[in-house]
Amino acid sequence: MSNKALHLTGVILPESEPRDFWVADGVVVEGPIAGAETISKRCWVLPGLVDAHCHIGLGVGGEIPKERILQQALTARNAGTLLVRDNGVPSDNWWIEDRPDLPRIIRSGRHIALTKRYLPGLADEVDPQDFVAEVELQCSRGQGWIKFVADWIDRSVGDLAPCWSADVVAAGIKRAHELGVRVTAHTFGEQAVAEIVDAGIDCVEHGVGLTDPVIEKMAANGVGLVPTLCNIENFPMYAAQGEEKFPTYAAHMRDLYERRLDTLGKAREAGVPIYCGTDAGTVVTYDQAPHEVVKLGAVGDADFALGAATWRARPWLNAPCLELGASADFVVYDNDPRADLRVVTHPSCIVLRGVIVAEGGTYC
Ligand SMILES: [Zn+2]
Incomplete structure (x- = not known):
């Protein structure tokens, strides 16, 4: 160099x-x-491309060694991703700050999940009464963003369901905002996304369960949407994995998947700001940001798709x-x-x- x-x-x-x-x-x-x-x-x-949903420092079991984190960062960089909004990692990736040859990272601390309602080892799992304290902790670890898991399969009902009550979510988002931190959340289903948008969230990850009134509210409040089409493509696989034990969940996931471009198209037309994010980590590889741009081309024109990864995404992240x-x-x-x-x-x-x-x- x-x-x-x-x-x-x-x-x-x-x-x-x-x-x-x-x-x-x-x-x-x-x-x-x-x-x-x-x-x-x-x-x-x-x-430089923005991957607004990327986990540099996450493996299938959670924490990973430095050499693997380095490989993830290099893979992202060599695809043209030069700015990452990290959506929560269990490993320490702060050493990347000392490597000028690696992408810039905006950290979100560890993502927050409800105890036993997420993939084991990935997030910091807490009970509802500890949600606000956990929000405070992750605000101190992140760089202006935190993330929580808003919905996941509830095995007792056999379908997607919110992880937290609307009150708990609202209290956590309010606390983060008091601390000057923006909040985003993982959501697949319809109910959780309606509740977090009502509670004043700043961004929605995946968001395939958006309904028309929620889309309207997001557009009015400038709430960002990072659909992660690269990951949504795995929905049929997730559905198949749950098919036998949870047929309602499987059917729901397939329906969300089949309607994904319709839902996203409505959000774009309504004026919801949509950004490029891959959800690299565990399932999706780290070289996918350019492919996410190509996929976003099915939702809007080339300026829309390119801007989602560059000139619209960077100002949104203060870059x-x-x-x-x-x-x-x-x-x-x-x-x-x-x-x-x-x-x-x-x-x-x-x-x-x-x-x-x-x-x-x-x-x-
Ligand atoms: Zn993710």
């Missing part, structure tokens, strides 16, 4: 015309810079795009991703903090 000045001529999306673009000392500068290395004379550039003085975190493509979203899956060069970290499919 070298830290020399960089130059390219290309379309800096979402702009439409090609121009010269310069990087020096890790940031975007006006240029020209004598002696700068020219990356490309004809290219398209996106701000810059490619304005002058911003950290030079960007991905270069040989073709126009607006003409074909699949271009995003083939970056020609990835620059992080002004340094080329991957080029032509080979990684530095």
Whole structure:
């Protein structure tokens, strides 16, 4: 890796015309810079992709060693993901802060689940009376976000059901907001998402159970939605796994899956801000953000899908795009991703903090 000045001529999306673009000392500068290395004379550039639902530091059983966390971070980076909103991990990933070659992470502490109502070992499990205290703890561990699991299969009813009463959820969200922290939650079904949106939540993960009135309220309040289409594709598998013991749950999951694009389309049309997130961790691999962008192309146009991972997602997370003085975190493509979203899956060069970290499919 070298830290020399960089130059390219290309379309800096979402702009439409090609121009010269310069990087020096890790940031975007006006240029020209004598002696700068020219990356490309004809290219398209996106701000580093955002994966707004990604667990760097999570394995099937929960905690994982540093070497595996490093692999997850490198896999994400080499796909062009340069900013991650971590949706809760049991492992310590703070050491990534000392590695300028790895993606930036906005942490959410550990995700919060109700005792015995989630995958074992992944979240911090608490009883309802301890929910608010746990919210406070995770607010102190996160970086402006926390996450909880709002619904999961309830084996006593054989279907998805909220994990917490509406009162408990409302008290937790209120406390986080008092501490200046935004809250997001995992939700698949209809009831929990209605309750958390009523309680003033800031973002919804998955959200396949959104109904029209809830969509309206989310749009009115600017509540974000990170559908994680990469993970929703596993719903038929989750349904099959539960089929024998929980046929109602299985049928519910299949129905949510079959209606997913309809539901999301309604949310987009209503003006709900939708962002790219993969749910990488355990089932989904860490290289999927570009594929999530392609999938979002089924919900809206190319500008919508690309913006969901870049120029709309970054300001939402208080991160810059490619304005002058911003950290030079960007991905270069040989073709126009607006003409074909699949271009995003083939970056020609990835620059992080002004340094080329991957080029032509080979990684530095
Ligand atoms: Zn997740």
